[in-house]
Amino acid sequence: MFRRRRAEPSVHHSPEDFWGALKEVWLAPRRFFERLDPEGGLVRPALFASIVLYLNLLLEAALQAVWLGEFNFALIYAPFLGLVVALVLGPLLVAGLSILVLVVLEGAPSRRGFSPVFRALGYASGIGAVLWVPYAPLLAIPYGALVATVAVKEALDISWGKAAAGALIPLFAVLLILLLLTGPGEALGFLLNPPGS
Numbered sequence: 001m002f003r004r005r006r007a008e009p010s011v012h013h014s015p016e017d018f019w020g021a022l023k024e025v026w027l028a029p030r031r032f033f034e035r036l037d038p039e040g041g042l043v044r045p046a047l048f049a050s051i052v053l054y055l056n057l058l059l060e061a062a063l064q065a066v067w068l069g070e071f072n073f074a075l076i077y078a079p080f081l082g083l084v085v086a087l088v089l090g091p092l093l094v095a096g097l098s099i100l101v102l103v104v105l106e107g108a109p110s111r112r113g114f115s116p117v118f119r120a121l122g123y124a125s126g127i128g129a130v131l132w133v134p135y136a137p138l139l140a141i142p143y144g145a146l147v148a149t150v151a152v153k154e155a156l157d158i159s160w161g162k163a164a165a166g167a168l169i170p171l172f173a174v175l176l177i178l179l180l181l182t183g184p185g186e187a188l189g190f191l192l193n194p195p196g197s
Contacts, residue, residue, distance in 0.1 A: 016044045016123075018051055025126040029147045033154035036053045036123065038116035045122025046091035052129050054086035055092075060132035094122045100170035101152055105162060114157060120151035135192055145171055 014035040015021055024032035061078045065071055098118040102109040132138040145168055153163030170186035179187045 014123075016048075017038065018048060021048060021123050022052075022126045022129060025123055025147060029124075030148045030154070032123070033120055033151050036120060036154070038119065038155065040119060040190055041121075042115060042118055045119045046094065049094045049122045049125040050086045050090035052125050053090040054082055055129060056132045057082040057086060063132060063134075080151075090125070091122075094118060094125060097121055097174075099174070101166045104169050105152075105156070105158070105166040116155040117152065120155035121148060124148045124151040137190065138192065141175075 007186060014024055014032045014037075021032070034093045058079060061075065061082070063076055095118060098114055098121050099109045101117055101121070102113050106113065124144070127140055127147050130140050148167040149160070149164050152158070152167045153160060156163070156166075158166075175187075178190065182190070
């Protein structure tokens with residue numbers, strides 16, 4: 001169903017170090033995902049997603065402490081607890097989203113499609129690196145949806161329409177579930193992320 005491009009040895013691959021990948025995902029997502037090696041393994045994108053989540057948890061806790069002036073022992077435990085949460089939750093969230101994308105596109109997840117989609121969405125999670133900044137989610141979430149669409153399109157080499165359906169249906173479903181579970185006020189608070197909330 002999907003056309004798979006094979007990476008040629010002479011082609012330059014996208015950087016997979018943290019800062020190089022983060023910069024490319026933010027500033028040149030199409031080029032990054034076009035050059036991303038589909039057979040590069042799952043460890044680096046899983047760690048990338050974990051680091052993004054960890055930095056968000058850590059920086060948001062620090063910002064809240066500074067804003068509210070509440071410096072206590074919880075700040076000592078936050079880096080350790082956040083690390084455990086990020087190492088487990090980051091890859092699980094990317095894997096779940098990858099499975100949902102493949103279910104939307106193929107009707108069921110496939111082994112050949114999972115790895116490239118997981119790799120692409122793992123790096124697309126880099127857009128979330130600014131979610132700890134107040135009011136940044138208002139811009140990061142729509143841009144992240146665009147980057148996720150580009151990631152799916154390039155990972156599976158499919159049309160823009162299919163990529164948009166595959167990426168956006170699961171993302172909107174997750175946002176709808178968040179809205180239903182938390183209520184409109186809390187969901188708006190998450191989107192705005194004002195300091196001191």
